[in-house]
Amino acid sequence: MPPLTLLYQDEHLVAVHKPSGLLVHRSALSRGETEFLLQRLRDQIGQRVYPVHRLDRPTSGVMVFALSSAVAARLCEAFSEQRVDKRYLAVVRGAAPEHEWLEYALREEDGIRPKAEMPAMPAATEITRLDSVELPVQVDRYPKARYSLVEARPLTGRRHQIRRHLSRRGYPIIGDARHGKGVHNRFFAQRLEAPRLLLAATQLVFEHPLLGQRIELECALDTPMQALFQRFGWAGHLPLDRQRVLPNAPPLKSTASLI
Incomplete structure (x- = not known):
């Protein structure tokens, strides 16, 4: 198994490229998983690490970990605020809007309690269409298939927020087994060699919890997404x-006042 790609490391924190399909840590939903x-x-850098935020299992991209409980507390506070x-x-499927604010309240999804018992929480996501492509194939009822490359900036941190917001707006993410469309997911997996959720966390910007510096981290896409971008003529958008x-x-200022 190849080593993880480290994006940043100092004596207080470390940032890494999380591969798609890899769970961040053990949980009640991870029965039978070993990786x-x-x-x-922890094994790669030889010291304990503390998670401070999350990415869904199928999502790839940049994640930051603290190297002490004190730093973890400060970073968790920055994320929560x-x-x-x-x-x-x-x-995503379809021709997404050029720019839009998606503000749909979302119920938390913990996989344990019934959804009806979970309160609906405010959630806001800013989306921008960066590019699009039209393929001369019939995937569903239309003679041609249209897809968009979307930049999403979540202003809140609800579970599956980007996936749920885009699906509710009518532009589900390709490869999303829960909130997407199976016929398009299968088309990308079987015909375009892209069998994963096509969602990647490409950038994090935050204030260093101890040094006061602004840290800007950018993460490249994995091989399947890079190949797809090349195929669609989107190479200019590759991070x-x-x-x-x-x-x-x-x-950095809190965005809470914007929602």
Whole structure:
């Protein structure tokens, strides 16, 4: 098994590219699983790591871990107060709008309690269509198939928020077995060699919890998504693995007032 790609590391935190299909840590829903990102990262760098946010199992991309409980507490606070800028790329069915704010309240999904018992919480996602493609094939009832490349910036952190918001708006993410469309998922898996959820966390921007620096981390796509972007003529939108540390940047403000 190849080592994880480290995007950033200092004595307080580490950031890594989470592969699609890998659970972050053990949970009540992980019965029978033996591989977890947290354990792999711990073994690779030789020290304990503390998760401070989450990515769904099928989602790939940048994740940051603290290297102590004290730093974890500060980073968790930054995420909960929406003082972390997050950018995702998603491939969706249809011609998505050029730019839109999606504000649909969402019930939490913990997989344990009935949905009716879960309160609906405010949720907001900013989406921008970056590109689109039309394929001369009939996938469902239309003679041609249209797909869009969407940038999504969630302002809140509800479970499956981007997936649920885009699906509710009518532009489900390709490869989403729960909120997407099976016929399009199968077309991408069988004909386009893209059998995964086409959602990737490509950027995190946050204030270092101890040093006060602004950390900007960008994460490249994995091989299936890179190949698909090349095939669709979207290579100009491919992110790279890179980091920027801005020592004198002003602190990031909470986005809570925008929702």
